[in-house]
Amino acid sequence: MRYSGFKVLKEALTGHKGWTPAWRDPAPKPHYDIVVIGGGGHGLATAYYLAKVFSKSSVAVLEKGWIGGGNVGRNTTIIRSNYLLDGNEPFYEFSMKLWEGLEQDFNFNAMVSQRGVLNLCHTDAQRDAFRRRANAMRLNGVDSELLDTEGVRKMAPFLNFESARFPIKGGLLQPRGGTVRHDAVAWGYARGADLRGVDIIQNCEVTGFRIENGTCKGVETTRGFIGAGKVGVAVAGSSGRVMAKAGMRLPIESHVLQAFVSEGLKPILPGVITYGAGHFYVSQSDKGGLVFGGDIDGYNSYAQRGNLPVVEDVCEGGMSLMPMIGRARLLRMWGGIMDMSMDGSPIIDKTDIDGLYFNGGWCYGGFKATPASGWAFAHLLATGTPHETATAYRFDRFRKGLMIDEKGMGAQPNLH
Amino acid sequence: MIIPHPLLGPRDSQEFTYLGDAHLIERPDWQAADAQDQFHDYLYLRDNPAGVHRELWFHEQGDRSWLVVTRNTVTHEILSAELARDVARAKGRSK
Ligand SMILES: Cc1cc2nc3c(=O)[nH]c(=O)nc-3n(C[C@H](O)[C@H](O)[C@H](O)COP(=O)(O)OP(=O)(O)OC[C@H]3O[C@@H](n4cnc5c(N)ncnc54)[C@H](O)[C@@H]3O)c2cc1C
Numbered sequence: 001m002r003y004s005g006f007k008v009l010k011e012a013l014t015g016h017k018g019w020t021p022a023w024r025d026p027a028p029k030p031h032y033d034i035v036v037i038g039g040g041g042h043g044l045a046t047a048y049y050l051a052k053v054f055s056k057s058s059v060a061v062l063e064k065g066w067i068g069g070g071n072v073g074r075n076t077t078i079i080r081s082n083y084l085l086d087g088n089e090p091f092y093e094f095s096m097k098l099w100e101g102l103e104q105d106f107n108f109n110a111m112v113s114q115r116g117v118l119n120l121c122h123t124d125a126q127r128d129a130f131r132r133r134a135n136a137m138r139l140n141g142v143d144s145e146l147l148d149t150e151g152v153r154k155m156a157p158f159l160n161f162e163s164a165r166f167p168i169k170g171g172l173l174q175p176r177g178g179t180v181r182h183d184a185v186a187w188g189y190a191r192g193a194d195l196r197g198v199d200i201i202q203n204c205e206v207t208g209f210r211i212e213n214g215t216c217k218g219v220e221t222t223r224g225f226i227g228a229g230k231v232g233v234a235v236a237g238s239s240g241r242v243m244a245k246a247g248m249r250l251p252i253e254s255h256v257l258q259a260f261v262s263e264g265l266k267p268i269l270p271g272v273i274t275y276g277a278g279h280f281y282v283s284q285s286d287k288g289g290l291v292f293g294g295d296i297d298g299y300n301s302y303a304q305r306g307n308l309p310v311v312e313d314v315c316e317g318g319m320s321l322m323p324m325i326g327r328a329r330l331l332r333m334w335g336g337i338m339d340m341s342m343d344g345s346p347i348i349d350k351t352d353i354d355g356l357y358f359n360g361g362w363c364y365g366g367f368k369a370t371p372a373s374g375w376a377f378a379h380l381l382a383t384g385t386p387h388e389t390a391t392a393y394r395f396d397r398f399r400k401g402l403m404i405d406e407k408g409m410g411a412q413p414n415l416h
Numbered sequence: 417m418i419i420p421h422p423l424l425g426p427r428d429s430q431e432f433t434y435l436g437d438a439h440l441i442e443r444p445d446w447q448a449a450d451a452q453d454q455f456h457d458y459l460y461l462r463d464n465p466a467g468v469h470r471e472l473w474f475h476e477q478g479d480r481s482w483l484v485v486t487r488n489t490v491t492h493e494i495l496s497a498e499l500a501r502d503v504a505r506a507k508g509r510s511k
Pocket residue numbers: 037038039040041042043062063064065066067068069070071072073074075076077078079204205206207234235236237238242257258259293334335336337338362363364365366367368369
């Protein structure tokens with residue numbers, strides 16, 4: 001079934017009796033050419049592009065819970081391609097271009113909204129760093145603008161410009177950045193993949209790998225053994241747990257990140273705003289809630305909930321940046337488990353086990369990467385070679401000293 | 417989270433900063449033939465378990481001691497805290 005404005009109108013007039021489930025609920029087959037583990041954004045996008053771009057028909061996505069129950073349904077929905085380093089920027093720009101055509105491509109309203117991402121700076125040194133980043137972006141063909149204080153004031157007059165300690169000196173604006181309805185991304189990819197014959201199997205947890213003579217032959221699951229020509233793992237925060245079943249240790253720690261939503265308010269925020277003097281970022285959802293977040297909690301965690309010190313820190317950041325936020329009531333908060341890598345950048349690579357491929361290490365920024373990550377992982381699974389924008393995302397970059405460390409923090413995941 | 421400091425009693429985890437897996441105490445021998453491989457694994461690879469985890473916390477806002485805290489990463493329950501110095505000495509380190 002194709003979705004369209006006409007279809008919505010027709011169903012409205014005929015009692016909404018014509019809608020059918022957006023994807024099937026198939027039982028697992030004994031064997032697939034390619035099995036993707038993890039029904040988050042990345043796993044579903046991988047399956048979608050495997051079917052659509054690489055014409056693979058025998059593909060399954062195995063999800064231990066329900067699709068979209070992981071980070072893809074828990075993030076603060078910010079998309080941007082404002083990275084500094086060459087290993088990253090072309091990849092995130094590829095992702096941004098895919099976002100721009102995504103809804104037409106998979107025929108689902110994902111509410112891609114390019115309302116702009118504005119990073120504020122508060123010192124001269126920070127402004128210099130932004131100028132460097134803005135130029136690096138432009139060298140990679142990406143839009144970027146530097147704003148002075150007045151430019152920021154025009155966009156967001158409600159910010160705390162008079163702060164004696166952290167005056168707003170300007171900002172780095174990426175007008176093409178913005179937000180996307182995160183659940184719809186999972187659903188759109190799932191539906192698009194399902195329509196092209198991919199089996200999306202929920203409530204199916206992978207409990208082990210069957211590895212014979214260094215080759216992965218399939219996976220053990222709570223719904224029995226499923227054979228596979230190739231297995232791609234895209235389980236985000238569970239990366240360490242799952243790859244341990246294949247005997248691998250990863251350059252990744254799992255950490256919890258919290259997010260917050262206020263009650264619905266009248267439109268006030270023009271786009272995404274990030275604070276440069278504390279860790280705080282905020283946007284406004286189409287329902288009117290302020291969606292915001294800050295630092296990860298900072299210790300290893302698989303708990304999907306955080307602690308109060310970080311809640312206090314995030315709210316302090318908000319109060320310091322835009323004091324009016326103090327009048328808003330907090331509606332909900334939650335946590336998700338981040339696959340924090342040792343240099344803050346992801347991995348899309350083969351493993352030493354034949355037929356076993358890995359996608360992870362997305363830290364707290366993997367939502368924006370969803371389309372490109374899916375495409376690049378599908379490329380690797382289908383052709384055996386990395387996608388041209390993802391050649392730096394290798395396991396051995398740590399051994400070779402080729403880290404992609406945007407913040408220059410070193411091998412300390414809780415600082416990225 | 418409340419960390420039961422072996423010398424100071426129960427302290428709020430906010431007083432501490434977090435480094436990571438307690439294996440970081442066990443720095444490899446730089447003269448070993450395979451030192452390069454050992455250092456790669458030491459510096460970059462982690463067990464990252466879901467469950468009991470031994471990890472290094474630094475009492476930055478307190479007595480500035482390093483602790484090895486044993487904590488459950490699924491429930492955040494803290495099971496014990498020892499002085500990192502004692503843990504290292506028990507492994508045969510001189511300091
Ligand atoms: C609070 C928060 C805010 C964030 N904000 C942003 C943001 O503003 N912008 C941005 O770009 N990124 C953001 N992120 C990061 C982003 O959400 C993640 O990097 C990204 O969603 C991870 O990829 P995924 O969608 O595939 O993960 P997930 O949705 O977590 O998918 C992984 C799936 O694997 C499944 N799984 C795990 N183990 C198994 C198993 N053994 N067998 C089968 N299935 C298994 C899980 O159930 C899960 O559904 C945020 C994350 C959080 C938590």
